[in-house]
Amino acid sequence: METFQTMDPSQAWQPAQFKKWDLRQAGHLYRRAAFGFPPSRADETAWQALQERVKQGPEACLDELLVKPPSEAPSPTDRLLDRLGERIATENELHKLQGWWLYRMVYTQRPLEERATLLWHNHFATSVDKVVSLRHMLRQNQLLRRHALGHFPDLLTAIGRDPAMIIWLDTQKNVKGRPNENYAREVMELFSLGVGNYTEQDIREAARAFTGFTLREGQFYFNASLHDDGPKTIFGQRGNFGGDDVARLILERPAAAMFIAGKLFREFVADEDPPPALLESLAKQLRETNYDIHQALSTLLRSQLFFSPAAYRARIKSPVEYVVGLLRVFESGIHFDSVAKTLEGLGQSLFVPPNVKGWDGGPQWLNSATIIARQNLAWEFVQGIYGDSDAEKRLHAMAPHNIKSPSQQLALACDLFLQGDVAPHVRKRLMSLAQPSEGSVKPINELVHLVLTLPEYQLA
Amino acid sequence: MFSRREFLRRTLQGSSLLAFGAAGHLTVPGFLAKSALAAEPGKERILVVVELTGGNDGLNTLIPFRDDAYYKARPSIGIPSGQVLRLNDEVGLPFSMTPFENLWEAEQLAVVQGVGYPNPNRSHFESMDIWQSADPEGRRTNGWLARATADLKLQPGKIPAFHIGQGQLPLAMRGGTAMALQPDKEFGFEFDNDTYEYGLPPDPTDDNPAAFVPRESKDPTQEQLMQELAELSAAGRKDSAADFTRRVMLDTYSTVGRLRELTTLEFQPPEGEFRFRNGQVMYEKTGLKYELQLVARMIEANFGARIYYVSQDGYDTHGDQPSTHQELLSTLTDSIASFISYLEEQGLAERVVLLTFSEFGRRVQENGSRGTDHGAASCLFVAGEPVQAGLVGKYPSLTDLDDGDLKHNVDFRQVYATLLDQWLEVDSSAILGKRFEHLPLIKKLSEVASPSA
Numbered sequence: 001m002e003t004f005q006t007m008d009p010s011q012a013w014q015p016a017q018f019k020k021w022d023l024r025q026a027g028h029l030y031r032r033a034a035f036g037f038p039p040s041r042a043d044e045t046a047w048q049a050l051q052e053r054v055k056q057g058p059e060a061c062l063d064e065l066l067v068k069p070p071s072e073a074p075s076p077t078d079r080l081l082d083r084l085g086e087r088i089a090t091e092n093e094l095h096k097l098q099g100w101w102l103y104r105m106v107y108t109q110r111p112l113e114e115r116a117t118l119l120w121h122n123h124f125a126t127s128v129d130k131v132v133s134l135r136h137m138l139r140q141n142q143l144l145r146r147h148a149l150g151h152f153p154d155l156l157t158a159i160g161r162d163p164a165m166i167i168w169l170d171t172q173k174n175v176k177g178r179p180n181e182n183y184a185r186e187v188m189e190l191f192s193l194g195v196g197n198y199t200e201q202d203i204r205e206a207a208r209a210f211t212g213f214t215l216r217e218g219q220f221y222f223n224a225s226l227h228d229d230g231p232k233t234i235f236g237q238r239g240n241f242g243g244d245d246v247a248r249l250i251l252e253r254p255a256a257a258m259f260i261a262g263k264l265f266r267e268f269v270a271d272e273d274p275p276p277a278l279l280e281s282l283a284k285q286l287r288e289t290n291y292d293i294h295q296a297l298s299t300l301l302r303s304q305l306f307f308s309p310a311a312y313r314a315r316i317k318s319p320v321e322y323v324v325g326l327l328r329v330f331e332s333g334i335h336f337d338s339v340a341k342t343l344e345g346l347g348q349s350l351f352v353p354p355n356v357k358g359w360d361g362g363p364q365w366l367n368s369a370t371i372i373a374r375q376n377l378a379w380e381f382v383q384g385i386y387g388d389s390d391a392e393k394r395l396h397a398m399a400p401h402n403i404k405s406p407s408q409q410l411a412l413a414c415d416l417f418l419q420g421d422v423a424p425h426v427r428k429r430l431m432s433l434a435q436p437s438e439g440s441v442k443p444i445n446e447l448v449h450l451v452l453t454l455p456e457y458q459l460a
Numbered sequence: 461m462f463s464r465r466e467f468l469r470r471t472l473q474g475s476s477l478l479a480f481g482a483a484g485h486l487t488v489p490g491f492l493a494k495s496a497l498a499a500e501p502g503k504e505r506i507l508v509v510v511e512l513t514g515g516n517d518g519l520n521t522l523i524p525f526r527d528d529a530y531y532k533a534r535p536s537i538g539i540p541s542g543q544v545l546r547l548n549d550e551v552g553l554p555f556s557m558t559p560f561e562n563l564w565e566a567e568q569l570a571v572v573q574g575v576g577y578p579n580p581n582r583s584h585f586e587s588m589d590i591w592q593s594a595d596p597e598g599r600r601t602n603g604w605l606a607r608a609t610a611d612l613k614l615q616p617g618k619i620p621a622f623h624i625g626q627g628q629l630p631l632a633m634r635g636g637t638a639m640a641l642q643p644d645k646e647f648g649f650e651f652d653n654d655t656y657e658y659g660l661p662p663d664p665t666d667d668n669p670a671a672f673v674p675r676e677s678k679d680p681t682q683e684q685l686m687q688e689l690a691e692l693s694a695a696g697r698k699d700s701a702a703d704f705t706r707r708v709m710l711d712t713y714s715t716v717g718r719l720r721e722l723t724t725l726e727f728q729p730p731e732g733e734f735r736f737r738n739g740q741v742m743y744e745k746t747g748l749k750y751e752l753q754l755v756a757r758m759i760e761a762n763f764g765a766r767i768y769y770v771s772q773d774g775y776d777t778h779g780d781q782p783s784t785h786q787e788l789l790s791t792l793t794d795s796i797a798s799f800i801s802y803l804e805e806q807g808l809a810e811r812v813v814l815l816t817f818s819e820f821g822r823r824v825q826e827n828g829s830r831g832t833d834h835g836a837a838s839c840l841f842v843a844g845e846p847v848q849a850g851l852v853g854k855y856p857s858l859t860d861l862d863d864g865d866l867k868h869n870v871d872f873r874q875v876y877a878t879l880l881d882q883w884l885e886v887d888s889s890a891i892l893g894k895r896f897e898h899l900p901l902i903k904k905l906s907e908v909a910s911p912s913a
Contacts, residue, residue: 001724016811046890062741064550065670069652093499151783170778173829178828184585189583189585189586190585195598201771269786270701271701313696313701313702314700314701315463315701316701316704316705321841333734347628353887354628355525357585360628362701363629363634363704363708364629366705366709366716367628367629367639367640367641368640368641368642368643368705368706368708368710368711368712368716369641369642369800370642370715371641371709371712372648372649372712375649375686376649376650376651379649379650379651379682380610380650414626423693423694425692425693426692426693427688429688429692430689433685439679440465440679442679444525446651449651449682450682450685450686453686453689453690454689454693455690455693455702455706455709456693456702458705459702459705
């Protein structure tokens with residue numbers, strides 16, 4: 001099999017040519033870009049939605065996923081969700097705000113925007129543990145969403161003035177004559193360049209540039225009297241730089257585009273670091289488009305590389321992807337707050353990343369505790385504990401005509417959850433449980449649970 | 461200690477052979493089957509690593525109380541010489557570390573001074589990666605302990621290394637065979653309750669083997685099927701995400717039952733306390749003390765691992781350091797001292813060496829917020845019965861500094877090399893890339909009741 005190491009970088013980012021478009025390929029695209037297939041609507045069940053995506057072909061699917069947010073007024077749904085979030089943030093209960101975001105990820109009309117928002121939450125990893133205020137956390141979340149598919153320089157500049165970030169990385173303590181390097185260091189090390197692409201002096205000088213960034217009554221405030229307006233030398237350039245200049249200076253560095261391209265790769269393609277030569281083309285595009293994230297993702301999601309066997313099931317689902325994927329099928333009558341309470345045990349409590357580096361992800365998502373937590377959660381879902389129907393009822397509601405026997409129910413579950421990716425021996429064993437020659441028939445809920453516990457289901 | 465029978469039963473119970481044997485699927489996961497170097501059960505030497513996360517201030521841990529430069533650099537957070545537990549005429553520990561004074565007197569504590577590495581990195585993540593990969597150049601992407609696991613002598617079918625704690629598997633243990641446990645989580649599947657009589661898993665204190673037979677023996681349980689299907693599922697290319705996922709699942713399934721035993725609490729009426737099934741009193745199910753206690757019980761129950769890894773977070777003391785830092789050191793030393801004393805009671809102390817480390821020390825000069833910023837060289841501790849007690853290395857000068865930081869006299873890889881070669885009995889030069897001079901940390905074999913003889 002061709003690996004990322006052996007791929008031709010000049011070909012890898014070219015649009016994929018599809019000889020066929022089946023459940024596996026559609027599944028791959030929607031798992032990565034949209035937490036899975038769309039949930040059921042009044043006029044279309046999730047099963048119909050899935051079949052529709054297979055029928056309409058790759059171009060229509062990609063266009064649907066890459067839809068841009070309305071440029072003027074937000075849609076009524078978005079407005080409703082925004083208002084709901086603001087009300088919930090005043091209640092100061094973390095699980096409710098987490099539940100709100102999960103709800104948004106399930107029902108959004110622009111799932112890629114939520115996927116990217118989740119990426120930026122992990123990139124600019126800020127924890128309510130230190131920030132305390134959920135309103136600040138919500139505002140940061142809205143900021144990340146607003147810029148999620150926009151131009152990265154706007155996002156990087158805005159995050160430097162974000163109240164949650166200012167509290168999180170001690171920007172307020174960074175004042176003229178007594179610089180605190182916390183934000184200046186992390187903005188380079190973790191948010192934009194990566195280690196080895198800046199010097200200790202760049203950090204010290206950038207910290208001076210950020211002096212005076214503070215909060216007043218919960219809003220960003222520039223306190224000129226605490227700002228060090230003397231000349232600074234950052235990346236060899238000299239000037240009386242302020243905080244916003246730092247973002248600009250950083251993004252002029254070629255390393256920044258490589259760093260962001262690498263982030264997109266790991267979030268959407270595979271749990272591994274690709275060879276730099278392979279990333280270079282995406283990095284170049286980022287530089288030439290003023291870091292247009294939407295355009296970069298458009299290139300990525302359409303590419304040969306994205307649809308290559310090397311990328312297929314090559315990422316472990318993050319807990320949030322895992323949960324939202326389940327919710328998109330089991331969404332009927334769900335108590336989102338209760339589901340949110342399971343996130344911590346799964347290893348990814350939204351708004352509470354372990355530190356500023358965020359969740360490492362990849363293989364680190366899975367350990368004995370999180371595997372037990374996933375298998376227990378899957379059990380609760382198939383039993384209908386969080387919503388109003390168990391697996392059997394959900395399957396029946398989605399495809400009443402397809403289901404006559406336990407083995408048909410099981411086949412439907414394999415397509416719905418795993419897009420057919422069930423190894424022959426596994427399928428055979430599962431089928432033998434649905435129609436046993438001896439022993440008792442396994443209830444369909446328990447069979448669906450077994451499908452959800454397969455290693456393949458943990459992979460996006 | 462267990463009787464031999466009890467010991468065997470516990471060992472077997474934890475293996476997938478017996479636990480899942482009722483359904484007739486006698487499969488051992490492939491990675492468990494290979495174990496070239498067999499160790500004798502209950503005799504392995506064990507290394508416990510305690511990570512102090514955030515950069516421990518070595519100067520307020522091992523206090524150079526005779527040095528004026530110390531008090532000059534630390535006008536508001538320096539620890540007065542009258543509040544020092546003296547180890548000799550030069551250095552001592554703060555009162556908060558009293559439990560270590562006892563270890564010191566019992567000659568079970570080595571204090572290594574001025575530990576670091578060339579061109580120190582002051583980023584938490586980078587420096588932590590350097591310590592954990594044992595590669596200051598940052599080229600290695602796997603951990604020093606993970607590399608050691610490949611060469612360790614093990615009982616057949618045992619997992620060589622465990623990380624116990626909230627977070628993810630630390631880099632030190634990535635890239636080899638190691639398992640991460642979150643001790644405050646329930647080690648059980650919700651769907652296996654009806655497998656057993658009265659809806660309860662078997663009671664290990666009951667000597668009746670019938671109690672171990674699941675109630676319905678004809679149909680496989682959900683847990684058994686889950687394991688069987690994971691084994692049948694496509695493994696994919698070696699080291700692929702699919703392969704990794706399958707392996708970690710099978711690891712989990714083969715261990716979960718035994719961990720459930722060790723972490724299950726019961727209300728024991730005579731004392732009116734919650735206790736573990738071995739009778740030990742419960743501590744809070746989080747924190748270093750609990751985690752080390754779990755390690756002790758895993759050793760006692762013959763988990764067969766050679767390496768355990770735990771962490772204590774909070775050492776990034778940029779502001780209002782004194783109370784926070786002393787609290788941390790108090791928890792640290794109390795947890796370690798009770799860990800060692802429990803091992804002594806069980807007759808296991810001769811098999812265990814404990815190492816502490818932190819990613820860096822702090823600046824010599826305190827900062828403007830009664831705290832300290834990221835520095836370089838620091839001290840570390842090696843504790844346990846097999847340890848050659850004493851001060852190792854030289855205290856770094858507080859006036860001859862490198863950019864405001866202490867210069868190291870001991871390379872941390874010397875500590876690693878000593879423990880790898882002399883304690884874990886694996887070749888350190890293969891693991892660390894070259895040979896490092898040993899330090900006097902482990903008693904000479906003749907002085908230790910050699911457990912691996």
